[in-house]
Amino acid sequence: MQFRFEDGATVTVNCKDEAELLAKVRARLAGEQPFAIATINVDHLQRLPEDAAFRHAYAAHDLICADGNPVVWLSKLAKKPVSLVPGSDLVVPLMREAVAAGVPVALVGANDDSLAKAADRLRELVPGLTVALTHAPGFPFDPDGAEGAEIIEKLRASGARICLLAIGAPRQERFAIRARNALPATGFASIGAGLDFLSGHQQRAPKIMRQAKMEWLWRMLSNPKRLAGRYARGFTILPGQALKAWRQRSDPSGPSA
Template sequence: MNAETRERMNILGVLLDQTDYQKAYRQAERFLDSSGNKVIVTPNAEIIMAAQKNPELRAALNSADLCLPDGIGVVIASKILGKPLAERTTGFDFMMKLLELANKKSLSLFLLGGKPEVAEKAGEKICSMFPNVEIVGCHDGYFGENEEIEVVNLINHTKPDILLVAMGCPKQEIFMIKNKNKMQFKIAMGVGGSFDVLSGNVQRAPQFVQNIGLEWLYRLIMQPSRLKRVGALPAFLVKVISHRTINN
Protein backbone atom coordinates (compact mmCIF):
# COMPACT_ATOMS: atom_id res chain seq x y z
CA MET A 1 0.00 0.00 0.00
CA ASN A 2 2.49 2.59 -1.17
CA ALA A 3 1.32 6.19 -1.50
CA GLU A 4 0.90 5.89 -5.27
CA THR A 5 -1.17 2.70 -4.99
CA ARG A 6 -3.13 3.66 -1.90
CA GLU A 7 -6.72 2.47 -2.17
CA ARG A 8 -9.26 4.41 -0.15
CA MET A 9 -13.01 4.60 0.14
CA ASN A 10 -15.10 7.64 0.98
CA ILE A 11 -17.57 7.34 3.86
CA LEU A 12 -19.40 10.63 4.38
CA GLY A 13 -16.34 12.64 3.36
CA VAL A 14 -13.80 10.65 5.38
CA LEU A 15 -11.27 8.68 3.33
CA LEU A 16 -10.59 5.25 4.82
CA ASP A 17 -7.87 2.89 3.66
CA GLN A 18 -9.01 -0.40 2.13
CA THR A 19 -6.76 -2.51 4.31
CA ASP A 20 -6.53 -5.23 6.96
CA TYR A 21 -4.23 -5.90 9.91
CA GLN A 22 -1.58 -7.66 7.81
CA LYS A 23 -1.40 -4.93 5.16
CA ALA A 24 -1.43 -2.19 7.80
CA TYR A 25 1.39 -3.93 9.70
CA ARG A 26 3.51 -4.09 6.56
CA GLN A 27 2.76 -0.42 5.89
CA ALA A 28 3.93 0.46 9.41
CA GLU A 29 7.18 -1.39 8.70
CA ARG A 30 7.63 0.71 5.57
CA PHE A 31 6.89 3.88 7.55
CA LEU A 32 9.68 3.01 9.98
CA ASP A 33 12.13 2.46 7.14
CA SER A 34 11.20 5.66 5.29
CA SER A 35 12.12 9.27 5.91
CA GLY A 36 9.64 11.75 7.35
CA ASN A 37 6.92 11.53 9.96
CA LYS A 38 3.84 9.35 9.42
CA VAL A 39 0.48 9.66 11.19
CA ILE A 40 -2.03 6.85 11.78
CA VAL A 41 -5.69 7.50 12.70
CA THR A 42 -8.52 5.05 13.40
CA PRO A 43 -11.94 6.67 12.86
CA ASN A 44 -15.10 4.85 13.92
CA ALA A 45 -18.74 5.81 13.29
CA GLU A 46 -18.73 8.34 16.12
CA ILE A 47 -15.61 10.07 14.80
CA ILE A 48 -16.92 10.15 11.22
CA MET A 49 -20.14 11.72 12.49
CA ALA A 50 -18.12 14.30 14.45
CA ALA A 51 -16.20 15.10 11.26
CA GLN A 52 -19.48 16.12 9.58
CA LYS A 53 -19.61 19.19 11.83
CA ASN A 54 -15.87 19.70 12.30
CA PRO A 55 -13.99 20.52 9.07
CA GLU A 56 -10.66 20.66 10.92
CA LEU A 57 -11.16 17.10 12.18
CA ARG A 58 -12.19 15.88 8.72
CA ALA A 59 -9.12 17.51 7.18
CA ALA A 60 -6.88 15.92 9.83
CA LEU A 61 -8.33 12.45 9.19
CA ASN A 62 -7.92 12.82 5.43
CA SER A 63 -4.35 14.10 5.82
CA ALA A 64 -3.22 11.04 7.80
CA ASP A 65 -0.82 8.60 6.17
CA LEU A 66 -2.91 5.60 7.26
CA CYS A 67 -6.63 5.80 8.09
CA LEU A 68 -7.82 2.52 9.61
CA PRO A 69 -11.55 1.64 9.71
CA ASP A 70 -12.39 1.10 13.38
CA GLY A 71 -15.74 -0.21 14.58
CA ILE A 72 -18.44 -2.50 13.30
CA GLY A 73 -20.50 0.51 12.15
CA VAL A 74 -17.85 1.47 9.60
CA VAL A 75 -17.72 -2.09 8.26
CA ILE A 76 -21.52 -2.17 7.90
CA ALA A 77 -21.43 1.23 6.17
CA SER A 78 -18.86 -0.02 3.65
CA LYS A 79 -21.18 -2.88 2.73
CA ILE A 80 -24.14 -0.53 2.36
CA LEU A 81 -22.04 1.58 -0.02
CA GLY A 82 -21.11 -1.50 -2.04
CA LYS A 83 -17.40 -1.36 -1.20
CA PRO A 84 -17.00 -3.79 1.70
CA LEU A 85 -13.89 -3.30 3.80
CA ALA A 86 -11.67 -6.33 4.30
CA GLU A 87 -12.10 -6.27 8.07
CA ARG A 88 -12.54 -4.05 11.10
CA THR A 89 -9.12 -2.85 12.28
CA THR A 90 -9.63 -1.63 15.83
CA GLY A 91 -7.33 1.05 17.12
CA PHE A 92 -6.40 -0.84 20.28
CA ASP A 93 -5.59 -4.07 18.46
CA PHE A 94 -3.49 -2.33 15.83
CA MET A 95 -1.69 -0.41 18.56
CA MET A 96 -0.76 -3.77 20.09
CA LYS A 97 0.55 -4.94 16.72
CA LEU A 98 2.56 -1.74 16.47
CA LEU A 99 4.00 -2.47 19.93
CA GLU A 100 4.92 -5.99 18.77
CA LEU A 101 6.77 -4.38 15.87
CA ALA A 102 8.46 -1.94 18.25
CA ASN A 103 9.56 -4.86 20.44
CA LYS A 104 10.90 -6.74 17.42
CA LYS A 105 12.96 -3.73 16.34
CA SER A 106 13.85 -2.46 19.86
CA LEU A 107 12.24 0.92 19.28
CA SER A 108 11.57 3.87 21.60
CA LEU A 109 8.13 5.20 22.57
CA PHE A 110 6.68 8.43 23.91
CA LEU A 111 3.24 8.19 25.56
CA LEU A 112 1.13 11.34 25.40
CA GLY A 113 -2.35 11.58 26.90
CA GLY A 114 -4.67 10.31 29.59
CA LYS A 115 -5.05 11.61 33.12
CA PRO A 116 -1.95 12.34 35.21
CA GLU A 117 0.06 9.15 35.90
CA VAL A 118 -2.07 7.01 33.56
CA ALA A 119 0.54 7.17 30.77
CA GLU A 120 3.23 6.11 33.25
CA LYS A 121 1.18 3.09 34.34
CA ALA A 122 0.48 2.22 30.71
CA GLY A 123 4.22 2.50 30.06
CA GLU A 124 4.97 0.04 32.86
CA LYS A 125 2.52 -2.43 31.36
CA ILE A 126 4.01 -2.01 27.89
CA CYS A 127 7.52 -2.64 29.23
CA SER A 128 6.38 -5.80 31.04
CA MET A 129 4.77 -7.13 27.85
CA PHE A 130 7.41 -5.89 25.41
CA PRO A 131 10.80 -5.87 27.17
CA ASN A 132 12.74 -4.59 24.13
CA VAL A 133 10.66 -1.39 23.98
CA GLU A 134 12.09 1.72 25.62
CA ILE A 135 9.72 4.35 27.04
CA VAL A 136 11.60 7.63 26.61
CA GLY A 137 8.89 9.94 27.87
CA CYS A 138 5.33 10.37 29.17
CA HIS A 139 3.00 13.35 29.49
CA ASP A 140 -0.67 13.59 30.38
CA GLY A 141 -3.22 15.00 27.94
CA TYR A 142 -4.31 17.90 30.13
CA PHE A 143 -2.59 20.87 28.55
CA GLY A 144 -3.86 23.94 26.72
CA GLU A 145 -2.75 25.54 23.46
CA ASN A 146 -0.37 27.83 25.33
CA GLU A 147 1.45 24.74 26.69
CA GLU A 148 1.47 22.87 23.41
CA ILE A 149 4.91 24.09 22.35
CA GLU A 150 6.37 22.80 25.62
CA VAL A 151 4.93 19.35 24.93
CA VAL A 152 6.25 19.43 21.36
CA ASN A 153 9.71 20.41 22.67
CA LEU A 154 9.61 17.57 25.20
CA ILE A 155 8.81 15.06 22.46
CA ASN A 156 11.58 16.45 20.26
CA HIS A 157 14.06 16.22 23.14
CA THR A 158 13.40 12.47 23.44
CA LYS A 159 13.12 11.78 19.66
CA PRO A 160 10.88 8.68 19.94
CA ASP A 161 10.49 6.22 17.11
CA ILE A 162 6.77 5.93 17.92
CA LEU A 163 4.50 8.54 19.50
CA LEU A 164 1.22 7.22 20.93
CA VAL A 165 -1.33 9.99 21.45
CA ALA A 166 -4.27 9.20 23.74
CA MET A 167 -6.17 12.48 23.99
CA GLY A 168 -9.47 11.47 22.43
CA CYS A 169 -11.16 12.81 19.32
CA PRO A 170 -10.80 15.43 17.90
CA LYS A 171 -7.90 16.69 20.02
CA GLN A 172 -5.47 13.86 19.22
CA GLU A 173 -6.05 13.86 15.46
CA ILE A 174 -5.77 17.63 15.16
CA PHE A 175 -2.71 17.74 17.44
CA MET A 176 -0.84 15.12 15.40
CA ILE A 177 -1.52 16.71 12.01
CA LYS A 178 -1.03 20.29 13.23
CA ASN A 179 2.36 19.46 14.73
CA LYS A 180 3.42 16.70 12.36
CA ASN A 181 6.23 18.69 10.76
CA LYS A 182 7.28 20.25 14.06
CA MET A 183 7.91 16.99 15.90
CA GLN A 184 10.58 14.31 15.60
CA PHE A 185 9.14 10.79 15.37
CA LYS A 186 8.73 8.08 12.75
CA ILE A 187 5.13 7.07 13.50
CA ALA A 188 2.47 8.86 15.53
CA MET A 189 -0.81 7.07 16.22
CA GLY A 190 -4.00 8.28 17.87
CA VAL A 191 -5.06 5.65 20.41
CA GLY A 192 -8.02 7.18 22.27
CA GLY A 193 -8.63 5.52 25.63
CA SER A 194 -6.03 2.79 25.17
CA PHE A 195 -3.84 3.99 28.06
CA ASP A 196 -6.79 3.44 30.42
CA VAL A 197 -7.03 -0.15 29.20
CA LEU A 198 -3.28 -0.77 29.45
CA SER A 199 -3.12 0.78 32.93
CA GLY A 200 -5.98 -1.44 34.12
CA ASN A 201 -8.41 1.43 34.74
CA VAL A 202 -10.80 0.15 32.04
CA GLN A 203 -11.41 -3.46 30.98
CA ARG A 204 -12.00 -4.49 27.37
CA ALA A 205 -14.89 -6.70 26.37
CA PRO A 206 -14.26 -10.48 26.36
CA GLN A 207 -12.74 -11.73 23.11
CA PHE A 208 -15.93 -13.44 21.89
CA VAL A 209 -17.85 -10.17 22.33
CA GLN A 210 -15.20 -8.36 20.28
CA ASN A 211 -15.36 -11.05 17.59
CA ILE A 212 -19.11 -10.57 17.02
CA GLY A 213 -18.78 -6.80 16.84
CA LEU A 214 -20.60 -5.99 20.09
CA GLU A 215 -17.76 -4.40 22.03
CA TRP A 216 -19.66 -1.10 21.87
CA LEU A 217 -22.59 -2.71 23.72
CA TYR A 218 -20.30 -4.14 26.40
CA ARG A 219 -18.73 -0.72 26.92
CA LEU A 220 -22.19 0.85 27.20
CA ILE A 221 -23.23 -1.67 29.85
CA MET A 222 -20.01 -1.06 31.78
CA GLN A 223 -20.16 2.72 31.26
CA PRO A 224 -23.80 3.92 30.94
CA SER A 225 -22.49 7.48 30.59
CA ARG A 226 -21.49 6.49 27.02
CA LEU A 227 -25.17 6.31 25.96
CA LYS A 228 -25.08 9.64 24.13
CA ARG A 229 -21.91 8.61 22.26
CA VAL A 230 -23.33 5.22 21.26
CA GLY A 231 -26.33 7.04 19.82
CA ALA A 232 -24.06 8.20 17.01
CA LEU A 233 -24.02 4.68 15.53
CA PRO A 234 -27.67 4.44 14.36
CA ALA A 235 -27.57 8.08 13.21
CA PHE A 236 -24.43 7.26 11.24
CA LEU A 237 -26.00 4.26 9.50
CA VAL A 238 -29.15 6.23 8.65
CA LYS A 239 -26.98 8.97 7.13
CA VAL A 240 -25.00 6.41 5.10
CA ILE A 241 -28.19 4.79 3.77
CA SER A 242 -29.57 8.23 2.90
CA HIS A 243 -26.33 9.15 1.16
CA ARG A 244 -26.41 6.01 -0.98
CA THR A 245 -30.09 6.50 -1.84
CA ILE A 246 -29.52 10.09 -2.96
CA ASN A 247 -26.43 9.24 -5.00
CA ASN A 248 -27.86 6.16 -6.77
Protein backbone atom coordinates in the same frame (compact mmCIF):
# COMPACT_ATOMS: atom_id res chain seq x y z
CA MET B 1 -13.60 3.55 0.85
CA GLN B 2 -14.17 7.29 1.14
CA PHE B 3 -16.27 9.70 3.16
CA ARG B 4 -16.62 13.04 1.40
CA PHE B 5 -17.96 16.22 2.97
CA GLU B 6 -19.61 19.35 1.65
CA ASP B 7 -16.47 21.48 1.89
CA GLY B 8 -14.54 19.01 -0.27
CA ALA B 9 -12.66 17.32 2.56
CA THR B 10 -12.27 13.58 1.98
CA VAL B 11 -11.47 10.89 4.53
CA THR B 12 -10.22 7.68 2.91
CA VAL B 13 -10.05 4.34 4.69
CA ASN B 14 -6.81 3.26 3.00
CA CYS B 15 -5.71 0.31 5.15
CA LYS B 16 -7.89 -2.71 4.51
CA ASP B 17 -6.59 -4.68 7.49
CA GLU B 18 -4.03 -4.70 10.28
CA ALA B 19 -1.36 -6.41 8.18
CA GLU B 20 -1.50 -3.70 5.52
CA LEU B 21 -1.37 -0.95 8.13
CA LEU B 22 1.66 -2.45 9.87
CA ALA B 23 3.46 -2.97 6.55
CA LYS B 24 3.00 0.72 5.76
CA VAL B 25 4.23 1.69 9.23
CA ARG B 26 7.28 -0.54 8.76
CA ALA B 27 8.11 1.14 5.48
CA ARG B 28 7.77 4.62 6.93
CA LEU B 29 9.95 3.78 9.92
CA ALA B 30 12.60 2.37 7.61
CA GLY B 31 12.48 5.49 5.44
CA GLU B 32 12.40 7.85 8.44
CA GLN B 33 9.12 9.26 7.19
CA PRO B 34 6.43 10.73 9.45
CA PHE B 35 2.90 9.34 9.61
CA ALA B 36 -0.39 9.77 11.40
CA ILE B 37 -2.80 6.90 12.00
CA ALA B 38 -6.53 7.40 12.63
CA THR B 39 -9.08 4.71 13.40
CA ILE B 40 -12.48 5.83 12.19
CA ASN B 41 -15.71 4.87 13.93
CA VAL B 42 -19.34 6.00 13.95
CA ASP B 43 -18.73 8.60 16.65
CA HIS B 44 -16.11 10.19 14.40
CA LEU B 45 -18.42 10.02 11.39
CA GLN B 46 -21.10 11.84 13.36
CA ARG B 47 -18.68 14.57 14.51
CA LEU B 48 -16.79 15.14 11.28
CA PRO B 49 -19.46 17.16 9.43
CA GLU B 50 -19.93 19.39 12.49
CA ASP B 51 -16.30 20.16 13.37
CA ALA B 52 -14.18 21.70 10.62
CA ALA B 53 -10.88 21.50 12.54
CA PHE B 54 -11.47 17.81 13.28
CA ARG B 55 -12.53 17.13 9.69
CA HIS B 56 -9.51 18.77 8.09
CA ALA B 57 -7.11 17.11 10.52
CA TYR B 58 -8.70 13.72 9.81
CA ALA B 59 -8.45 14.23 6.07
CA ALA B 60 -4.72 14.93 6.49
CA HIS B 61 -3.99 11.55 8.11
CA ASP B 62 -1.73 9.21 6.18
CA LEU B 63 -3.17 5.90 7.36
CA ILE B 64 -6.82 5.29 8.26
CA CYS B 65 -8.46 2.02 9.23
CA ALA B 66 -11.91 0.96 10.43
CA ASP B 67 -12.43 1.02 14.20
CA GLY B 68 -16.06 0.00 14.41
CA ASN B 69 -18.24 -2.68 12.91
CA PRO B 70 -20.66 -0.16 11.33
CA VAL B 71 -17.75 1.21 9.27
CA VAL B 72 -16.91 -2.35 8.19
CA TRP B 73 -20.55 -2.93 7.21
CA LEU B 74 -20.63 0.31 5.23
CA SER B 75 -17.48 -0.73 3.37
CA LYS B 76 -19.08 -4.03 2.40
CA LEU B 77 -22.21 -2.24 1.25
CA ALA B 78 -20.02 -0.03 -0.93
CA LYS B 79 -18.23 -3.12 -2.32
CA LYS B 80 -14.94 -1.77 -0.96
CA PRO B 81 -14.57 -4.09 2.04
CA VAL B 82 -12.17 -3.46 4.89
CA SER B 83 -11.57 -5.42 8.07
CA LEU B 84 -12.06 -4.27 11.65
CA VAL B 85 -8.88 -2.76 13.13
CA PRO B 86 -9.65 -1.33 16.58
CA GLY B 87 -7.19 1.26 17.81
CA SER B 88 -6.76 -0.58 21.11
CA ASP B 89 -5.71 -3.71 19.21
CA LEU B 90 -2.93 -1.78 17.48
CA VAL B 91 -1.03 -0.80 20.61
CA VAL B 92 1.06 -3.95 21.06
CA PRO B 93 1.66 -4.58 17.32
CA LEU B 94 2.90 -1.00 16.89
CA MET B 95 5.23 -1.41 19.85
CA ARG B 96 6.61 -4.59 18.27
CA GLU B 97 7.29 -2.64 15.09
CA ALA B 98 9.16 -0.07 17.17
CA VAL B 99 11.37 -2.75 18.70
CA ALA B 100 12.00 -4.35 15.32
CA ALA B 101 13.05 -0.95 13.94
CA GLY B 102 15.14 -0.18 17.02
CA VAL B 103 13.31 3.06 17.84
CA PRO B 104 11.98 4.49 21.13
CA VAL B 105 8.33 5.35 21.71
CA ALA B 106 6.26 7.92 23.60
CA LEU B 107 2.90 7.63 25.32
CA VAL B 108 0.60 10.63 25.65
CA GLY B 109 -2.52 9.95 27.68
CA ALA B 110 -5.06 11.09 30.21
CA ASN B 111 -3.18 10.78 33.49
CA ASP B 112 0.25 9.94 34.86
CA ASP B 113 -0.77 6.84 36.81
CA SER B 114 -2.42 5.20 33.81
CA LEU B 115 0.57 6.03 31.61
CA ALA B 116 3.08 4.60 34.09
CA LYS B 117 1.12 1.36 34.42
CA ALA B 118 0.60 1.11 30.65
CA ALA B 119 4.33 1.64 30.05
CA ASP B 120 5.22 -1.09 32.54
CA ARG B 121 2.73 -3.47 30.96
CA LEU B 122 4.03 -2.75 27.47
CA ARG B 123 7.61 -3.45 28.56
CA GLU B 124 6.40 -6.83 29.84
CA LEU B 125 4.52 -7.65 26.64
CA VAL B 126 7.16 -6.33 24.22
CA PRO B 127 10.68 -7.17 25.43
CA GLY B 128 13.25 -4.61 24.41
CA LEU B 129 10.76 -1.74 24.18
CA THR B 130 12.14 1.69 25.09
CA VAL B 131 9.53 4.13 26.39
CA ALA B 132 11.37 7.43 26.09
CA LEU B 133 8.54 9.71 27.23
CA THR B 134 5.18 9.63 28.98
CA HIS B 135 3.12 12.78 29.25
CA ALA B 136 -0.36 13.61 30.50
CA PRO B 137 -1.60 16.96 29.14
CA GLY B 138 -3.54 19.35 31.33
CA PHE B 139 -7.31 19.56 31.05
CA PRO B 140 -8.77 20.88 28.90
CA PHE B 141 -5.96 20.26 26.44
CA ASP B 142 -5.81 22.57 23.42
CA PRO B 143 -3.93 20.72 20.64
CA ASP B 144 -3.28 24.03 18.87
CA GLY B 145 -2.16 25.91 21.96
CA ALA B 146 1.04 26.46 23.90
CA GLU B 147 0.94 23.08 25.66
CA GLY B 148 0.79 21.36 22.30
CA ALA B 149 4.00 23.14 21.33
CA GLU B 150 5.61 22.08 24.61
CA ILE B 151 4.72 18.43 24.04
CA ILE B 152 6.19 18.59 20.54
CA GLU B 153 9.47 19.87 21.96
CA LYS B 154 9.48 17.10 24.59
CA LEU B 155 8.90 14.55 21.84
CA ARG B 156 11.72 16.03 19.79
CA ALA B 157 14.12 15.85 22.75
CA SER B 158 13.06 12.28 23.61
CA GLY B 159 13.94 10.89 20.20
CA ALA B 160 10.67 8.91 20.09
CA ARG B 161 9.77 7.69 16.62
CA ILE B 162 6.28 6.37 17.44
CA CYS B 163 3.90 8.25 19.71
CA LEU B 164 0.66 6.71 20.94
CA LEU B 165 -2.04 9.31 21.57
CA ALA B 166 -4.78 8.37 24.04
CA ILE B 167 -6.38 11.75 24.74
CA GLY B 168 -9.69 11.30 22.95
CA ALA B 169 -11.20 12.61 19.74
CA PRO B 170 -10.95 15.21 18.36
CA ARG B 171 -7.92 16.37 20.36
CA GLN B 172 -5.70 13.41 19.54
CA GLU B 173 -6.31 13.57 15.78
CA ARG B 174 -5.77 17.34 15.66
CA PHE B 175 -2.56 17.11 17.69
CA ALA B 176 -1.33 14.20 15.57
CA ILE B 177 -1.29 16.33 12.43
CA ARG B 178 0.32 19.32 14.14
CA ALA B 179 3.04 17.14 15.65
CA ARG B 180 3.59 15.06 12.51
CA ASN B 181 4.17 18.23 10.52
CA ALA B 182 6.67 19.47 13.12
CA LEU B 183 8.57 16.20 13.59
CA PRO B 184 9.52 14.81 10.17
CA ALA B 185 10.63 11.34 11.32
CA THR B 186 7.94 10.54 13.91
CA GLY B 187 4.71 8.60 13.58
CA PHE B 188 1.55 9.22 15.59
CA ALA B 189 -1.25 6.77 16.30
CA SER B 190 -4.56 7.84 17.87
CA ILE B 191 -5.63 4.82 19.89
CA GLY B 192 -8.38 6.13 22.18
CA ALA B 193 -8.74 4.04 25.33
CA GLY B 194 -5.97 1.62 24.36
CA LEU B 195 -3.57 2.68 27.11
CA ASP B 196 -6.29 2.76 29.78
CA PHE B 197 -7.19 -0.84 28.88
CA LEU B 198 -3.56 -1.86 29.38
CA SER B 199 -3.21 0.00 32.66
CA GLY B 200 -6.48 -1.33 34.06
CA HIS B 201 -8.04 2.12 34.37
CA GLN B 202 -10.76 0.91 32.01
CA GLN B 203 -11.99 -2.65 31.49
CA ARG B 204 -12.41 -3.79 27.94
CA ALA B 205 -15.40 -5.84 26.87
CA PRO B 206 -14.98 -9.61 27.27
CA LYS B 207 -13.79 -11.40 24.17
CA ILE B 208 -17.14 -13.09 23.65
CA MET B 209 -18.86 -9.68 23.41
CA ARG B 210 -16.22 -8.42 20.98
CA GLN B 211 -16.73 -11.51 18.83
CA ALA B 212 -20.49 -10.90 18.90
CA LYS B 213 -19.82 -7.32 17.73
CA MET B 214 -21.35 -5.96 20.92
CA GLU B 215 -18.37 -4.13 22.41
CA TRP B 216 -20.25 -0.86 21.96
CA LEU B 217 -22.98 -2.09 24.32
CA TRP B 218 -20.43 -3.05 26.97
CA ARG B 219 -18.82 0.37 26.79
CA MET B 220 -22.17 2.17 26.89
CA LEU B 221 -23.35 0.23 29.95
CA SER B 222 -20.04 0.88 31.69
CA ASN B 223 -20.55 4.64 31.41
CA PRO B 224 -24.10 5.37 30.24
CA LYS B 225 -24.06 9.03 31.31
CA ARG B 226 -21.16 9.80 28.99
CA LEU B 227 -21.71 7.31 26.17
CA ALA B 228 -25.45 6.69 25.74
CA GLY B 229 -26.02 9.99 23.96
CA ARG B 230 -22.91 9.54 21.83
CA TYR B 231 -24.01 6.13 20.56
CA ALA B 232 -27.58 7.33 19.99
CA ARG B 233 -26.32 10.21 17.85
CA GLY B 234 -24.06 7.83 15.97
CA PHE B 235 -26.88 5.45 15.12
CA THR B 236 -28.99 8.28 13.66
CA ILE B 237 -26.48 8.87 10.86
CA LEU B 238 -26.28 5.25 9.72
CA PRO B 239 -29.26 5.25 7.31
CA GLY B 240 -27.82 8.21 5.41
CA GLN B 241 -24.34 6.72 5.40
CA ALA B 242 -25.75 3.40 4.15
CA LEU B 243 -27.38 5.18 1.21
CA LYS B 244 -24.12 6.93 0.34
CA ALA B 245 -22.22 3.64 0.63
CA TRP B 246 -24.70 1.97 -1.72
CA ARG B 247 -24.07 4.70 -4.29
CA GLN B 248 -20.35 3.91 -4.18
CA ARG B 249 -20.96 0.39 -5.47
CA SER B 250 -21.07 1.47 -9.09
CA ASP B 251 -18.10 3.86 -8.86
CA PRO B 252 -14.74 2.07 -9.11
CA SER B 253 -12.85 5.20 -8.07
CA GLY B 254 -14.56 5.10 -4.68
CA PRO B 255 -15.95 8.61 -4.28
CA SER B 256 -18.12 9.77 -1.50
CA ALA B 257 -19.52 7.46 1.15
